[in-house]
Amino acid sequence: MKFEKKEEGLYRLDVTGYVCPHPQLYTKKALEKMKPGELLELVFDNPSSGESIAAMCDTTGNEVLAKDAQSGKYTWKIRKAAG
Amino acid sequence: MQNVERRNHIWAFAIVGFLSLLTIVSYSLSEYYIYLAAYLWFGFVYGMCLQYGRFCFSSAFRDLFAVGVPRMAVGIMIAMVLFGTVSALVTATGNSTFHPAPYGWHAVIAGVIFGVGMVLTGGCASGSLYKSGEGNVTAMLVILSISVSQAVFVDIGGWANSLVPYSWHQSAVAKGLPAQINAGDGWVDQYLAGHVWNQPVATYGELLGLQSPFLAAYVGNVLVGIVLPAALALAAVYAIWYRKGYVRKHRQEGKALGGTATELAGFWSMIAASKRTAIAGLVLGIAAGLHMYVMKGLQIKFGVHNFGTLMKELGFTFGISYKGTVFDPGYWYVTTQEAQWVGWVFNKLGWNNMDNIYFGLENGIPNPLINPADWMSLALIGGAAVMALLSNEFKWKNTTPELAMWAIIGGTLMGIGSRLGLGCNIGAFFVRVSQGDVSGWLFGVGMVIGAYGGVKFFNWWTERRLRKQIAAFEM
Secondary structure: OEEEEEEOOEEEEEOOOOOOOHHHHHHHHHHHHOOOOOEEEEEEOOHHHHHHHHHHHHHHOOEEEEEEEEOOEEEEEEEOOOO | OHHHHHHHHHHHHHHHHHHHHHHHHHHHHOOOHHHHHHHHHHHHHHHHHHHHHOOOHHHHHHHHHHHOOOHHHHHHHHHHHHHHHHHHHHHHOOOOOOOOOEOOHHHHHHHHHHHHHHHHHOOOHHHHHHHHHOOEHHHHHHHHHHHHHHHHHOOOOHHHHHHOOHHHHHHHHHOOOOHHHOOOOOHHHHHHHHOHHHOOEOEHHHHOOOOOHHHHHHHHHHHHHHHHHHHHHHHHHHHHHHHHHHHHHHHHOOOOOOOHHHHHHHHHHHHOOOHHHHHHHHHHHHHHHHHHHHHHHHHHHHOOOOHHHHHHHOOOOOOOOOOOOOOOOOOOOOHHHHHHHHHHHHHHOOOOOOOOHHHHHHHOOOOHHHOHHHHHHHHHHHHHHHHHHHOOOOOOEOOOHHHHHHHHHHHHHHHHHHHHOOOOHHHHHHHHHHOOEHHHHHHHHHHHHHHHHHHHHHHHHHHHHHHHHHOOOOO
């Protein structure tokens, strides 16, 4: 698991290799620690975690701006909801 | 990219081709192999559905507590209602292969242990099978762990006997089981024969005293046993986890909040939120019901009650139980066949593990290649692999030391929990609830409690690790 700050307002969370529930737990916690409006680049490769993360974002109002899938590896861009 | 997709599709067709060839060739050797083929193709359908719907019982409880997502809780309830409705017809016409299990506190405790385990491993028993089909090596390790822990647990005696209450020992010995089973030795033997078998057995139809088989099946088992508790559970899930987000979105879209209408719309929104999961639940439920009907039909066709008889006809006698039976549930099941293949390996390596109830008296340890339930599980993995390959989601994912640790610990707990509960999330919960067995929801309640504990632990664990990473920069 790697969580890093790429630049001001943009973070990257790499949870490739992890199975449930780690990707969704780390995503939830990372988003909770970010400020409203900040962006999270999320990289994971566990398909079922994607379902949970998408549903979680829908419930909390965090917006999934982009979804990219390449050979089982998913890269999503999520914006933390404004307040 | 296109090359990868083409390769994936070739592999998918290769798997289907292999399973088809196996079916045809085995049938050409003897029509009895159609019994195995039936298990195989239903297992294949289960695997495809599980992978397509990301259908995981661990997720049902875990993701509710961890990230407030009710997707799987909804999917399971849909599947159980459908399974129950289809198989109620099978039951009402006297064609069911199902027998309810004893119910009591043991079911709840077993569920708790299993629930903790399945959160640690990241998947339930069926979930680990389908995720193996996705190329997930950690999931394969979970299956190995569940298999080994069960095979050891069901035969463990010696020092473990000192942990058995004397009343259990007395009761087990008094059952008069065959001498070679030696029911007074072995923790699980004495647990089963000295405690579990003394507990009551009932379906909701029987508890309500409904005499007509149709009323017992549909009103008792389906309505009272599944629909009402499921509706209550989903209402609670909506109120606690989904409603807030729905109301917020409703407001943001400028829609007026209108009392009951809004709540009903919100509830429906929760039910329909994951189309994939709902479709998977639908197909799983119907397939699981049909599976019972088909297996009963084949038993009637061949004039048998258990595959053990057909095995002998086919010339395979190794590993058949004292009763002349092998594990042949007639419906979807996961854990016993996992224990059996390891039990078979252990036996071949010199371990005498046919002197216990689980292998020796009831289920046997046939060669996995002739074990109907193992055909079902292997085909389940195959079905999941095909679905993953067709959608380019198949990816070999190696395990890590951390994940391997959780797989082994969690898998061991799942193995122990499944033997204590006489089944896993499928055998002890999904199937039993769907058949109106009182013990089903008890195991389910245990799983919820266990999952809650598991999530609490992982919350702490992931928080710790994330904070260490954040310490390297300013947030």
